Amino acid sequence: MTTTPELGVHRAVIGPLNGGNTHARVDLGFGVRVNTRLNLAVPGQPGIRHVRAWINEHGPDVAIRVTKPGPVRTSADLVDVDPPDLYRAAVVRVVDGDTLDTSLALGFGVRIDARLRLLGLNVAEKTTPDGVNVAAWVSSWVTAQDDQIVVETVKDRREKYGRMLAVVHGSRPGVPSLNELLIGAGMAVPYDGGTRDRS
Numbered sequence: 001m002t003t004t005p006e007l008g009v010h011r012a013v014i015g016p017l018n019g020g021n022t023h024a025r026v027d028l029g030f031g032v033r034v035n036t037r038l039n040l041a042v043p044g045q046p047g048i049r050h051v052r053a054w055i056n057e058h059g060p061d062v063a064i065r066v067t068k069p070g071p072v073r074t075s076a077d078l079v080d081v082d083p084p085d086l087y088r089a090a091v092v093r094v095v096d097g098d099t100l101d102t103s104l105a106l107g108f109g110v111r112i113d114a115r116l117r118l119l120g121l122n123v124a125e126k127t128t129p130d131g132v133n134v135a136a137w138v139s140s141w142v143t144a145q146d147d148q149i150v151v152e153t154v155k156d157r158r159e160k161y162g163r164m165l166a167v168v169h170g171s172r173p174g175v176p177s178l179n180e181l182l183i184g185a186g187m188a189v190p191y192d193g194g195t196r197d198r199s
Contacts, residue, residue, distance in 0.1 A: 007150065008066040009083040010107060012038070012076075014055060020048050021073065026064070028106035029085055029153070036108060037073040038064065054078045066107065074108070085153040089114075091142045097123035097134030097187065099163060100142070104151060117163035118179050119154060122191035134187045141178060145171045149178075159193065 015023040017040075024038045042050040055062065055078075063083050068075035089102040098118040103111050124130035142149070150169040158164055168178040182188035 007086055007088060008107065009079060009081060009086075010064055010066070011083055012062055012064045014038070014040070014060045014062055017048070017052060017055070020051050024064075026108065028108065028110055029087070030106065030112060032106055032110055032112070034108045034110065039073050039075045040064070041067075041075070041077050043077045043079070051078065069108070087151050087153070089149050089151045091145075091147045091149060094135055094139045094142055096126035097131060097138050097182070100138075100149075100168065102149070102151065114151075115163045116151060116166040116168065117159050117161075118182070118188075119165040119167055120190060120192070121179055121183055121188035123182065123188045130187075134182070137185075137187060138178070138182075141170075141181070152177075 011027040012024045020040050022038055022040060024036060026034050026036055028034060040051045042054050058078075058080070063079050063081050064076040065079045066074055066076050087107075088105045090105075091100055091102055092113075093101040095101060095115070098121060100116045100118075102114050102116055104114050105111050123134045126132065126135055148171050150171070152167040152169065154165045169175075170178070176184065179188075183190060
C-alpha cells in the first residue's frame, strides 16, 4: 500500500533576504511559476540566522513547505525533501474506468484543467459491460471522496492521447490509492504502457 505524500511542497528560487522575508520564484509544476513574497522559517529553529544558514548551506534553489498561504505574503518552512508532484483536485467527470477529468489546484491560487489516465493499469473498454461496471464503480468511489482527490502525477509524462499519468489518492491519508484498489479488486490489470495482450 502506498502512502500519500505531503501536499504543499514546492521548489523555489529564493531572492535576497530582508529579515525572514524574500521574493521567490515558486515552481508549481506543468511549466507554471509564480513570483511571490515569502516569510521563511526553519522548522524548530526560530530566527533569521537559521534561515540564512540554511540558504548558505543549500543555495537559493530550495524546497519549501507552505505553512500559511496569504494574499500578500505566504509563510513557508525550508525543508530538505524532493517535492512530490502532488496536487489537490476536484473531479469534474469520470470519463471511463481509467480516465478522469479534473481541476488541479497547483497552489498559490492557480488551477488547471487536466485529463488524468490512471498509471500502471488497464481496464475494459468503456463500450463493454465490464467497462461500464468499472466506470460506475470509479464514479461511486469519487462520490465517496466528495469529488475531492489528491493526484500524484508523473512529472511531465503524458501518454499517447495526451492524458496526464497519475496515481489517484482519496481524501483520507493512509488508504490505498484508486489505482491499487482497482487492481486489487480485479477490475483492472497491471499495465506498463507497452502492447496489450488481446488474447
